Amino acid sequence: MTVLASPPDALTVNAPKPTRSLARRRLGRTLIFVAMAIMAVIMLYPFAVMILISFKTNAQYLIGSSGTSTQTWQQINATLPIWQELWNSTVVCSLSILLILVIGVMAGFSFAKLQFRGGNVVFLAIVSAMMVPLQAILIPEFVNIAKTGLTNNYLGAVVVYAALGTPFSIFLFTTYFRRIPDELIEAGIVDGLGYWGVLWRLAMPMALPAIATVTVLQFIQIWDDLLVGLLFLQNPGERTITVGLAALAAGHTTSIPLLMAGSLVSAAPAMIVYLVFQRFLVRGLTMGIDR
Amino acid sequence: MAEIVFDQVAKVYPGGNTAVENLSLHVADGEFMVLVGPSGCGKTTALRMIAGLEEITDGTISIGGQVVNNVLPKDRDIAMVFQNYALYPQMTVGQNMGFALKIRNVPKDEIKRRVSEAAKILRLTEYLDRRPKALSGGQRQRVAMGRAIVREPQAFLMDEPLSNLDAQLRVEMRSEISRIQRLLGVATIYVTHDQTEAMTMGDRVAVMRGGVLQQVATPEDLYDHPANAFVAGFIGSPPMNLLNATLVESEGTLRARFGDQSVEVPARYRQTHRLDENLTRPLLLGVRPEDLVVANADAPGRFSATVALREALGSEILAHLNFGGEDVIVTDEAQASAPASHSTRVVARLGARAKVTVGERIDLTLNPENLHFFDAQSGETLRVSR
DSSP states (O other), X not given: OHHHHHHHHHHHHHTHHHHHHHHHHHHHHHHHHHHHHHHHXXXXXXXXXXXXXXXXXXXXXXXXXXXXXXXXXXXXXXXXXXXXXXXXXXXXHHHHHHHHHHHHHHHHHHHHHOOOTTHHHHHHHHHHGGGSOHHHHXXXXXXXXXXXXXXXXXXXXXXXXXXHHHHHHHHHHXXXXXXXXXXXXXXXHHHTOOHHHIIIIIIHXXXXXXXXXXXXXXXXXXXXXXXXXXXXXXXXXXXXXXXXXXXXXXXXXXXXXXXXXXXXXXXXXXXXXXXXXHHHHHHHHHTTXXX | OOOEEEEEEEEEOTTSOEEEEEEEEEEOTTOEEEEEOSTTSSHHHHHHHHHTSSOOSEEEEEETTEEOTXXXXXXXXXXXXXXXXXXXXXXXXXXXXXXXXXXXXXXHHHHHHHHHHHHHHHTOGGGTTSOGGGSOHHHHHHHHHHHHHTTOOSEEEEESTTTTSOHHHXXXXXXXXXXXHHHHTOEEEEEESOHHHHHHHOSEEEEEETTEEEEEEOHHXXXXXXXXXXXXXXSTTTTOEEEXXXXXXXXXXXXXXXXXXXXXXXXXXXXXXXXXXXXXXXXXXXXXXXXXXXXXXTOTTOEEEEEEEEEEOSSEEEEEEEOSOTTSBOOOHHHHOSGGGGOSSEEEEEETTOOOOTTOEEEEEEOGGGEEEEXXXXXXXXXXXX
C-alpha cells in the first residue's frame, strides 16, 4: 500500500508548478495587452480629434458646438490646392526614392561584392554621414542648391532628400547583399552574366525585402517632412502637402477644421504605405539578426 | 567536348601568398580527373582558374586547344557545380536549370527540351516546379548537376559537390555523378579533399599539396606506387604506415631495421629501387595497413608489437600497434612530408575474426611484396621503375 501511495504523492507535489507558471504567463500577457492598449489610445487620440474637428464648420469649432458638418470636406479643394500639393508630394517622393534606390542598390552591391582599394573606408565614410543631423548641413546645402538655381523646381528638394536618404539605403543594401553567398554570384557569372546582369537578374530579385524597407521608410520620412520642402520648394505651385498646410497654418485667418482635414489627407498616404508594406519592413529591418 | 591543359600555371595572391605553383596537367577529352589534397593545397584555386573566377598569374590554361587566360567566364563554355550548389532561390528547379540557356537566348522550346531531358537523367522531373528551398540536400545537388548538364558544355568543373551531404547520400551521389559523367563523356575536373571520393570516382587522380602537384596517376597506381611519402600518407584509409628505418646488408641479405626490429627485404627491390646507394642511410619504410599480417609464433621474419587500440569495423579490425623504440614511427612532419606523420602508432588492417585484444603483444610479419621506400630527407620514392 505504501509503495502504491508514493507516486501520486510525488505527482501532487509537482502538480501546482505548471498551473502557477501558466497563471503568471497569462498575467504577463494581460499586462502587456493593457500597456499596448494604452499606447494605442495615446497614438490614436490625435487622429480621433482630427477626424472629429474636420467634420465641423469653423463656426461650430469656435463656439464649441457638438454639431457636425461635411462643409469643410466639400470646400477643401477650393480653399487649399490639395490635389496639386498631393501631386507635388508624390512627384518629389517618387523621384527621391527612385534616386535613393538606384544609388543604394548599386553602391550596396559594389561594397558587398566587389573588392576595390579603400572600399571599407569609403563605406564607413558614407555610413557615418547618417549621424550628421539634417539641421547641421541645411544652410550649406541651401547655399549650394540656390547657386545652381534648383530651388525653383522639384529637383532641389529631390537632390537634398536623396542625399539625406542615400547613406541609410547604402548601409541597408550592403548588409543585405553581404548575405548573398559569393558562390551564387559566381554561378551567375559562369552561367553567362556580367556584374550588371548578376545585379539586376539575381541580386535585385533577392533584395526585394530591402527595397520595400527603404521605400517605406523613405516614403514616410520624405512625405512627412516640412523643413526641406519649406526651404527648397520656393515656388508655390510646387509646394508639397506639408508645406501647403504649414502655409495655411501661418495665414492671418486659419480655419482649424480645414487644417485638420488637410492634415488627415496628408497623413493618409504614409499610413496606407506603412500598413501595406509593414510585413516587408519588419523583415527588412531584422535581416541579419536571424542568422 | 574538349581537353583541358594546364601549362606551368601559377597563382600568386597580392601579398605574395602562392596558391598554385608551376602546375602542368593534361585532362583528356571525356576524362574524369579528380584534384585531391588537404585544405589550402590549391586545388580549388586551380579549378577556379579554369572557370575564370581567378586570374592566372603565370602560365596558360587551354580548353579545347584555345588559351583561355583572358577569356571571360561566360565565354569559356564550361559549367560549374559549387560546394553549396549556388541555386538561385527565387527560381524554380526548371528555371534554375534553364537559366544559362535563357541568357544565351536559346529558343524556349529548346530550353524546355533540354531541361526535361536532364531532369529525366537526374530523376528530377516531378520537382521541376519547386523552389530550391523545398528540396532535400541530395535533390539540390542533383539540380546543380542538372544546371551544368543542360549547358552541354565543353567541360564540367565540380568543387566539392558532395561535402554537404550526409555519409549515405554521399555514397549514392558518388556513383550517380560517375554514371552521369560516363553517360555524357564530358571532360570533368572534380575537386575534393576526400581521398575515398577521389579513388572511387576518378579515371585519374591528381594529388596536390601546398600549391604543388605531387602525382597524377590512376587510383590503382597512386595506391600501389606513391611518388612520395606525402601521397603515400594521404591516399588510403587508414594511410600508409611510415617507419624510420635503415638498410643494412649482412651476408648478402638486405634487411630494413626499424627500432629494435628488422625485416628481410627481398632481393628484387634492389632492381626496382635505389637501395644500394642508400645503404646505412636513414630512409622511410612504407607499409600499407593490410600488409601487416598476424604471424604464427614460428613464422620467419616476424616481429612483435603491443595492441594499443582495437577498432572493429565489422568487415575488418583496425589494430593500432606500438612497437619497440619511440623513434620508429615517423613523427617529424618535415621529414615525412606526410599527414600520417602525426600518428604515433602503426595501424594494421586485420581480418574481422582476428583475435586481438588491447594490451596484448602479438607477432606480425610484413608482406614482402608490398614494401615502399622513401628518401628520409625529400620524401621522394626510391623506386626507379614504375
